[in-house]
Amino acid sequence: xxxxxxxxxxxxxxxxxxxxxxxxxxxxxxxxxxxxxxxxxxxxxxxxxxxxxxxxxxxxxxxxxxxxxxxxxxxxxxxxxxxxxxxxxxxxxxxxxxxxxxxxxxxxxxxxxxxxxxxxxxxxxxxxxxxxxxxxxxxxxxxxxxxxxxxxxxxxxxxxxxxxxxxxxxxxxxxxxxxxxxxxxxxxxxxxxxxxxxxxxxxxxxxxxxxxxxxxxxxxxxxxxxxxxxxxxxxxxxxxxxxxxxxxxxxxxxxxxxxxxxxxxxxxxxxxxxxxxxxxxxxxxxxxxxxxxxxxxxxxxxxxxxxxxxxxxxxxxxxxxxxxxxxxxxxxxxxxxxxxxxxxxxxxxxxxxxxxxxxxxxxxxxxxxxxxxxxxxxxxx
Amino acid sequence: xxxxxxxxxxxxxxxxxxxxxxxxxxxxxxxxxxxxxxxxxxxxxxxxxxxxxxxxxxxxxxxxxxxxxxxxxxxxxxxxxxxxxxxxxxxxxxxxxxxxxxxxxxxxxxxxxxxxxxxxxxxxxxxxxxxxxxxxxxxxxxxxxxxxxxxxxxxxxxxxxxxxxxxxxxxxxxxxxxxxxxxxxxxxxxxxxxxxxxxxxxxxxxxxxxxxxxxxxxxxxxxxxxxxxxxxxxxxxxxxxxxxxxxxxxxxxxxxxxxxxxxxxxxxxxxxxxxxxxxxxxxxxxxxxx
Numbered sequence: 001x002x003x004x005x006x007x008x009x010x011x012x013x014x015x016x017x018x019x020x021x022x023x024x025x026x027x028x029x030x031x032x033x034x035x036x037x038x039x040x041x042x043x044x045x046x047x048x049x050x051x052x053x054x055x056x057x058x059x060x061x062x063x064x065x066x067x068x069x070x071x072x073x074x075x076x077x078x079x080x081x082x083x084x085x086x087x088x089x090x091x092x093x094x095x096x097x098x099x100x101x102x103x104x105x106x107x108x109x110x111x112x113x114x115x116x117x118x119x120x121x122x123x124x125x126x127x128x129x130x131x132x133x134x135x136x137x138x139x140x141x142x143x144x145x146x147x148x149x150x151x152x153x154x155x156x157x158x159x160x161x162x163x164x165x166x167x168x169x170x171x172x173x174x175x176x177x178x179x180x181x182x183x184x185x186x187x188x189x190x191x192x193x194x195x196x197x198x199x200x201x202x203x204x205x206x207x208x209x210x211x212x213x214x215x216x217x218x219x220x221x222x223x224x225x226x227x228x229x230x231x232x233x234x235x236x237x238x239x240x241x242x243x244x245x246x247x248x249x250x251x252x253x254x255x256x257x258x259x260x261x262x263x264x265x266x267x268x269x270x271x272x273x274x275x276x277x278x279x280x281x282x283x284x285x286x287x288x289x290x291x292x293x294x295x296x297x298x299x300x301x302x303x304x305x306x307x308x309x310x311x312x313x314x315x316x317x318x319x320x321x322x323x324x325x326x327x328x329x330x331x332x333x334x335x336x337x338x339x340x341x342x343x344x345x346x347x348x349x350x351x352x353x354x355x356x357x358x359x360x361x362x363x364x365x366x367x368x369x370x371x372x373x374x375x376x377x378x379x380x381x
Numbered sequence: 382x383x384x385x386x387x388x389x390x391x392x393x394x395x396x397x398x399x400x401x402x403x404x405x406x407x408x409x410x411x412x413x414x415x416x417x418x419x420x421x422x423x424x425x426x427x428x429x430x431x432x433x434x435x436x437x438x439x440x441x442x443x444x445x446x447x448x449x450x451x452x453x454x455x456x457x458x459x460x461x462x463x464x465x466x467x468x469x470x471x472x473x474x475x476x477x478x479x480x481x482x483x484x485x486x487x488x489x490x491x492x493x494x495x496x497x498x499x500x501x502x503x504x505x506x507x508x509x510x511x512x513x514x515x516x517x518x519x520x521x522x523x524x525x526x527x528x529x530x531x532x533x534x535x536x537x538x539x540x541x542x543x544x545x546x547x548x549x550x551x552x553x554x555x556x557x558x559x560x561x562x563x564x565x566x567x568x569x570x571x572x573x574x575x576x577x578x579x580x581x582x583x584x585x586x587x588x589x590x591x592x593x594x595x596x597x598x599x600x601x602x603x604x605x606x607x608x609x610x611x612x613x614x615x616x617x618x619x620x621x622x623x624x625x626x627x628x629x630x631x632x633x634x635x636x637x638x639x640x641x642x643x644x645x646x647x648x649x650x651x652x653x654x655x656x657x658x659x660x661x662x663x664x665x666x667x668x669x670x671x
Contacts, residue, residue, distance in 0.1 A: 200600035206391040
């Protein structure tokens with residue numbers, strides 16, 4: 001039924017002479033975790049894509065062609081993501097895919113996309129998605145390894161050489177914990193305490209007491225996600241620990257300050273994206289216009305604050321539009337080649353410069369080191 | 382010494398959370414032998430409704446009362462719409478129904494509220510109390526006190542009131558209970574309402590400590606269930622002590638051994654206790670149920 005519609009309707013339109021330019025729409029597929037355990041990531045992503053497609057079509061589409069978004073909700077289930085990826089390619093016949101909110105979902109989509117040779121931009125964090133480089137897979141969020149490097153770089157500047165880690169045992173916390181341990185040596189920093197907590201734990205004072213008493217400790221880093229880091233931050237204040245506390249990019253949102261409490265969050269440092277500090281960016285900043293436009297449009301449309309995660313979808317879509325425009329064609333092969341040659345595209349997460357060896361295209365400058373002061377953000381650099 | 386005290390306070394805080402959830406299991410279990418796996422969802426509803434009622438302008442005490450009343454109504458609805466129609470089904474089927482109900486409530490909460498993490502201010506401020514170099518938050522005292530109050534209330538209810546005994550009688554033999562004039566349908570409805578209200582009360586007390594979101598229920602229910610099993614299912618004393626002990630095990634393991642092992646250590650202790658005392662620490666000897 002849908003097949004006959006897509007073939008007969010454009011044919012009829014052409015016959016009527018109505019479809020002089022829009023002969024075949026560009027179809028972009030998306031499988032996003034808009035519900036389920038990763039909903040707080042996927043929900044803003046899905047909303048962002050819907051908004052951007054609407055905006056783009058109102059402006060006339062890409063090279064005169066309208067863009068159609070085929071959006072599925074995989075509920076954070078990697079198996080469903082695989083099914084939807086197959087459906088997008090075989091039934092909906094999309095030219096490219098954006099999505100894969102979680103690393104698991106991204107890994108299953110990329111397997112399908114690589115087989116079918118359809119370009120895929122992932123919105124998930126893990127470095128495994130683009131390393132080793134796969135011809136058709138790209139991604140927009142920076143990796144947790146880069147977050148670790150950014151934090152350790154800042155610590156080194158402060159003359160900190162002995163740190164304690166308190167990590168969540170969830171996927172995010174465990175992965176970042178492993179990456180941080182991997183790169184910490186490069187900065188001449190030693191981990192003198194290494195504790196964990198369950199993401200649902202109510203109190204971390206036991207772990208923090210242990211960390212506090214570790215010999216020579218100079219700072220604490222908390223790789224984690226969700227409410228855990230807020231509780232750690234509160235307990236940190238409760239125990240009156242007088243050391244710098246670093247949080248991860250996983251909690252880079254205004255919600256974190258609110259949950260942890262203004263007093264407890266005072267002085268906490270974390271690597272965040274330009275989106276979080278849109279108002280504080282310098283006027284010459286390449287990202288400033290992009291970030292401001294996205295923030296304004298999203299907040300006006302959905303009446304809720306933008307999130308870093310919605311920003312990933314924004315960047316994925318911007319890269320795709322840029323690639324299709326540059327390629328002047330919506331052939332998957334041409335889009336892929338164009339994606340790989342994008343340089344200097346300012347997104348909300350950073351300025352992308354893709355190469356054949358780097359399908360992420362961001363460096364450490366994409367992260368801004370932020371410090372919380374008086375319940376708001378300040379840029380440290 | 383201050384280190385030990387801090388671990389103790391941490392354990393008591395976590396334990397009070399577990400105990401409050403564990404106590405909620407007691408009434409439904411005593412009335413029907415059903416372990417209500419939607420109990421965690423009641424706790425979530427208590428916290429979430431309070432958050433949203435507070436955001437809508439109600440002061441916290443009123444918001445909390447509204448949350449407890451609304452959650453009790455959800456409990457009654459659960460009994461009327463899902464449990465009562467399945468009357469006569471084996472206990473295992475009823476337990477599976479509660480698992481379904483928990484998934485349903487979680488999904489509904491995600492739609493009605495949102496998917497964000499929320500909290501509301503602690504009742505007596507955020508300043509911790511200092512005792513010999515260790516600190517405890519005032520909200521932890523509220524939680525411990527609340528758990529103790531619920532425990533005493535339940536204990537009096539089951540041992541001192543006709544209604545409480547009617548609940549126990551219904552569980553023991555439904556037909557016999559009906560024959561002596563107990564309105565067993567009412568007892569079931571009441572037990573769901575009370576369990577839901579206790580769950581919501583727990584949610585109100587612990588949300589300033591643990592924060593809440595639509596999906597906190599399952600994790601809380603599992604830990605509360607573990608605490609209730611440790612202490613002896615159905616016994617308020619067991620739920621109270623079991624929850625606190627579980628929290629203390631976790632904190633002491635995290636403090637003196639390693640936080641990597643804290644969950645494992647707590648569950649090893651539970652297994653060991655259940656191996657030697659299958660009824661839990663305070664469980665009564667099994668009544669034969671065939």
